Amino acid sequence: MMEEDILHEVMRMAQAEGCNDVKIVLSEKTADDITVLSGKVDKMQHATIRSLSLNLFIDGRDGYFYTNRVSLQGMRDFIRKAVEATRMLESDIAQTLPDPARYYRGGGVDLRTADPLLPAVTPQEKTRLALACNQEIAGKHPALISADTRYSDHYSRLWYLVSNGFEGFEQNSSVSLTTICTVDGVGGQHPMDGWGESRICFAGFPWEGISRKGLDRTLRKIGQHPIASGHYQLLVESPVADHLLQPMLAALSGQALQQQMSFLANCQGQQVGSPLLDLVDDPLIPGTRGASYFDYDGVALERRSIFSKGRLCTYFIDTPNSHRLGMPATTQCAHHLIFTPGTDTLDDLLCKAGDAILVTDFNGGNCDPSTGNFSYGIEGFHYKDGICVEPVSGINVTGNMLHLWRHLVGVANDADPWNVDLIPSLLFEDISFGGTAG
């Protein structure tokens, strides 16, 4: 039975049980994972996944159900029980499907989100790639304790059917290779770091240099230590810069607004950050990770400005929260964020920053969703006028999100175009760090 036939059969079963509306998503995925540890294959893993999810709408009630037993045998019983569970709920007029006029209707350009050749790549070819990547640094440095290279890929296909007029299909793939190194440090410490690359396609994967870069990034961490508390410039390296953006995005969700857990409530149209805070969500760029025609509800996606020169342009409002808040529905979340880059390189920003902490990783911490107050553990490097003075760890960066983004003074041009979100290195001025007594 074809996937589309399964969807339609499940739809018929659900409607026969009394559902007013139904959303069905059928998902198929294959995934491989190969780990090479210091020159030897340590782990090989293969998975084939098939699952079906259902949203059942009955008289203002909405239940969510998921199963990986997709065969039609037993499906009728599964649906009957799901309908019973949904009928137990209290009616909530906000729980509806989107307006059909907002659904994606096809006709978009090919977004090239999947590698059609990936399913034919053999485990041997994948293993060779991981071994070659790992071998790049074998015996290259006496401090190297271990080098762990992980190849992973997946190939996914999803079929959608929604009773009020949406039928869709999407597919995507991802191939990634990462090497994590551990080296002998000082005082018994074993610094660990690495580097990785991800692409949509297997062919031409740029494996060369990954392990070397991973080793270099680890060696530079030797001797990390806490430094004195104080105010420094904060320069966040591109690979981890989204960590500071996530609380801002979480504060834009309809659920956060509705539950009074957003420090950005009632701020649409207002200046909430420095003019350098300029962010769009553009899911329609072909060949990029995160590209998609529609969101999980089937709503057509479009390029959307989130922050324009520091001004908040939009919230992420799904259909139920649109009803509850009396606000227009947009989309559930961002898909492919692009932070408008500057012209400086990371080195340029380091030179401009003066007395700065370059943050290369975050270690725990939290942001209060209602106030925006945050405290995060960090590690990285202390720079003065572009010169690295010392590696740093074991200190906290603290503040308030709105204060932080109003103090954004520099944006680099170094976002990796192969990331799902393109966030370059960011420079914030006069930020509080909590460390030792000095």
Next chain:
Amino acid sequence: MQESLVGRVLDAAMGCGGSYADIFAEDTLIHSLELQDGKVSQTRQVCLHGAGVRVLKGGATGYAYTMDLRRKALIDAARFAATIGGKEPLSAMPGIDGVDDELLLPCAQPAVSPGHVRELLLQADQMAHDMDARVVRVKAAVATNSRQLFFANTEGVSYTDYRPFTSIVVRVVMDQDSQSQMGYSTRQMQLEPSFVTDEVIRQVVREAVDRTSILFEAVRPEGGEMPVVMAAGASGIFIHEAIGHAFEADFNRLGTSIFSGRLGERICGPDISIVDDGSLAGDAGFLRWDDEGVCNPRTLLVDRGVLNSYMHDRISAAYYGVSPTGNGRRESFRFPPQPRMRCTYMLAGEVPPADIIRSVKKGIYAQTFTNGQVQIGAGDFTFYMKQGYLIEDGKLTRPVRDVNIIGNGPQALGDIGLVGNDLKIDHSAGMCGKGGQSVLVSQGLPTVLVNRLVVG
């Protein structure tokens, strides 16, 4: 027929020269009901069903899983996993011989009637509003998880197990003087939902309201290095993050943990002993058997200040030439096991908690936490304190909030000054993530003074 099928799968798994193989199958039903804005209006049900086949050869692992428990799919998975053995498959490799039998598991059943859970949630909502007029929003959920498991390996060990799990979480938003604050409380136990009694609901709601209420008065303390008194119970996250992960033997086998090569060494004061315990029935860390067929109720990790044992799975145990410690755990059939904690705690000392607080001139009293994390190699750990107090001249004074506590594992262990006589196991923590897998854990601690940690 089951034995014959399992035997054939394991034979196929060993077909390329593996030294060990196992099969782990499960049927799981997860059900949750959620209350929001006074209505029980959301439900989620997840059915998971499948089996994973693992083959070991030396320290290397081959693994494959399938959601189809019929013979062909299981043999296919076994054959993929077998390739780690490195040899060409036997020409007459055992497996499919025309029989289309299926590995049968008891079907996971809903652990409770949704109607009963619905009443519990409405009760929680009413209680929260009755307790404090500033409560403007309540969100509450009860989730139940019923797991039916089957395990067999090439050493002749096999078992079936039933693992129920129930959690309740209550979150409240309170308004005061145009300010909104949010707080929550949870209980998570490997028990049937009947453990959520009226009294448990009352406790959880009370904690959620109290924790939120105090945020209106809480201040952000000046950051820096200072003494921290860890309150008994939830502060067990300190043990979990500061040293627990670094005692997991896979990190030590690879030489990446800061405690690698330190077995038998003194790592802290003689008044400190730490255990990992899977024997506490109902606790989130309870395990009758681990997920690779090993039964070991308790491991003494630190014996009066000396590093006594790591936490092992079969791979690391073979490497160190010791018996597995019952810590081989996996999230589900989709993952091979790895060394994980169960319920990890420090044994009680002799000092009354009030004396510990009195001993501190200026510091922090830390009570509840979230977001723990550790850098295994460097030993740097952090956890975010949701609730606590300033200690000034030996007394608890102002409540504090929004504080991240950061330290280095071995250093912090060595900096423990006093150990209280009030060990408490905490039942509010739940999931621990490692290598892409989440498993249930718990932790505990008596009141403990750490002489210096970075607070900010």
